[in-house]
Amino acid sequence: xxxxxxxxxxEPTVIRLPLYQRxxxxxxxxxVATVSSxxxxxxxxxxxxxxxxxxxHFGTYGTPGTGYDVEYLLGQIKxxxxxxxxxxxxxxxxGNLGHALAGSPGFRTGGFEVVGLFDVAPRxxxxxxxxxxxxxxxELAGVCASEQVSIGVVTTPPNVAQDVSDRLVAAGVxxxxxxxxxxxxxxxxVQLRQVDFSAELQVLAFYQAHPxxxxxxxxxxxxxxxxGSRHGV
Amino acid sequence: xxxxxxxxxxEPTVIRLPLYQRxxxxxxxxxVATVSSxxxxxxxxxxxxxxxxxxxHFGTYGTPGTGYDVEYLLGQIKxxxxxxxxxxxxxxxxGNLGHALAGSPGFRTGGFEVVGLFDVAPRxxxxxxxxxxxxxxxELAGVCASEQVSIGVVTTPPNVAQDVSDRLVAAGVxxxxxxxxxxxxxxxxVQLRQVDFSAELQVLAFYQAHPxxxxxxxxxxxxxxxxGSRHGV
DNA sequence: CCTTGTGAAATTATTCACAGCC
DNA sequence: GGCTGTGAATAATTTCACAAGG
Numbered sequence: 001x002x003x004x005x006x007x008x009x010x011e012p013t014v015i016r017l018p019l020y021q022r023x024x025x026x027x028x029x030x031x032v033a034t035v036s037s038x039x040x041x042x043x044x045x046x047x048x049x050x051x052x053x054x055x056x057h058f059g060t061y062g063t064p065g066t067g068y069d070v071e072y073l074l075g076q077i078k079x080x081x082x083x084x085x086x087x088x089x090x091x092x093x094x095g096n097l098g099h100a101l102a103g104s105p106g107f108r109t110g111g112f113e114v115v116g117l118f119d120v121a122p123r124x125x126x127x128x129x130x131x132x133x134x135x136x137x138x139e140l141a142g143v144c145a146s147e148q149v150s151i152g153v154v155t156t157p158p159n160v161a162q163d164v165s166d167r168l169v170a171a172g173v174x175x176x177x178x179x180x181x182x183x184x185x186x187x188x189x190v191q192l193r194q195v196d197f198s199a200e201l202q203v204l205a206f207y208q209a210h211p212x213x214x215x216x217x218x219x220x221x222x223x224x225x226x227x228g229s230r231h232g233v
Numbered sequence: 234x235x236x237x238x239x240x241x242x243x244e245p246t247v248i249r250l251p252l253y254q255r256x257x258x259x260x261x262x263x264x265v266a267t268v269s270s271x272x273x274x275x276x277x278x279x280x281x282x283x284x285x286x287x288x289x290h291f292g293t294y295g296t297p298g299t300g301y302d303v304e305y306l307l308g309q310i311k312x313x314x315x316x317x318x319x320x321x322x323x324x325x326x327x328g329n330l331g332h333a334l335a336g337s338p339g340f341r342t343g344g345f346e347v348v349g350l351f352d353v354a355p356r357x358x359x360x361x362x363x364x365x366x367x368x369x370x371x372e373l374a375g376v377c378a379s380e381q382v383s384i385g386v387v388t389t390p391p392n393v394a395q396d397v398s399d400r401l402v403a404a405g406v407x408x409x410x411x412x413x414x415x416x417x418x419x420x421x422x423v424q425l426r427q428v429d430f431s432a433e434l435q436v437l438a439f440y441q442a443h444p445x446x447x448x449x450x451x452x453x454x455x456x457x458x459x460x461g462s463r464h465g466v
Numbered sequence: 467c468c469t470t471g472t473g474a475a476a477t478t479a480t481t482c483a484c485a486g487c488c
Numbered sequence: 489g490g491c492t493g494t495g496a497a498t499a500a501t502t503t504c505a506c507a508a509g510g
Binding site: 063 | 469471472
């Protein structure tokens with residue numbers, strides 16, 4: 001690709017950015033001024049070379065001999081992730097999981113704001129959850145339009161996940177996070193990410209049944225969570 | 234079946250197995266007798282060569298010219314994943330997310346059974362959720378021992394995720410699924426998987442802000458969810 | 467001394483392409 | 489004819505290792 005196109009960021013790198021942001025936020029709160037790639041790597045449970053390579057995709061932030069300025073690096077990562085401003089999201093499917101997510105502090109810390117909750121069950125319509133009333137799914141398009149929503153969360157039963165995703169796409173949403181254990185297809189212009197906790201448990205169970213197939217770890221005495229090795233279905 | 238587990242199974246392959254299981258279960262319910270790698274790939278939103286390569290790690294299940302016997306392949310995958318029998322799990326942290334997961338049908342379909350729910354809040358102790366009473370965390374070790382629990386789910390606030398994980402490890406658990414947005418470290422002998430829905434939203438937001446960095450798709454008009462690029466709940 | 471940033475090497479994963487079988 | 493299984497080719501990612509900066 002010629003230079004007129006922006007450099008592509010490897011997906012594993014993108015997936016680690018929220019982790020870096022979270023860890024850097026803690027360091028910043030603790031008034032830590034600078035951090036080396038080795039220290040940041042340790043705190044994130046990843047490799048130092050990986051940290052440096054990841055950050056190098058976005059420019060030169062560090063100072064040789066010193067490390068990275070925590071506040072500055074945090075600001076850069078927030079800017080890259082767009083979490084320096086609030087983004088409106090909607091949640092479709094207000095069962096237990098929808099309720100749990102709607103009330104989760106993760107939205108705010110990640111830079112998101114719930115502006116719409118949707119379901120079809122009449123007994124749920126009108127209920128207030130986390131300061132937002134549950135509306136009928138038929139009002140989805142209107143809310144997405146008036147609130148400029150571009151991200152939707154699907155927490156419905158699997159049999160309606162495709163239908164709800166289609167509605168989200170029709171309403172102009174270009175990013176969907178699907179928690180339903182169903183294969184959903186969307187146009188190429190829409191980003192889809194899948195989360196399946198049951199599949200995660202099954203992966204754990206597989207490695208318990210086949211310990212010899214577990215990936216070998218290298219450094220240190222303990223393992224930390226290293227993203228890029230999970231994924232949902 | 235020759236030396237089946239002689240070689241290491243690539244982690245991306247392991248992560249796709251639950252997906253294959255789910256799709257094959259639907260095919261089996263629909264009384265579909267055989268399926269080709271191309272059909273299975275289509276239904277899973279992945280590439281046909283990948284399906285064949287994945288399955289080849291476990292032995293030769295298919296018939297050239299015909300495809301795979303759905304029931305037989307499903308049985309093999311369930312056996313590999315250990316979902317042909319129920320496995321006991323415990324959930325620590327009975328806030329909204331813990332409640333949602335405890336009541337989720339995903340446990341049963343994935344081959345899991347909730348045998349213990351734990352929290353520290355006095356007002357929650359004793360409450361019945363999905364047929365199981367919430368106990369104080371101090372009873373964790375006893376339940377894990379008597380029920381032979383080897384998998385634990387952490388749905389606590391982030392500040393106690395490490396402490397609860399340590400308790401799980403001390404109780405003999407060798408697989409932990411952590412939903413708390415915190416870096417947790419465990420001994421090498423313990424498998425850890427992380428699920429962070431806020432990070433998933435941030436990844437979606439990143440790709441919306443940088444559409445030029447989104448991975449190019451190849452086949453077809455729409456994209457399906459392809460694991461290997463996300464985390465799960 | 468420290469550290470970063472980065473080419474080069476190594477490792478891992480995906481996709482191709484085709485021989486062989488039904 | 490169609491389809492699997494797999495070695496070979498390609499692509500993607502991680503890790504190494506070191507020159508250069510502080």
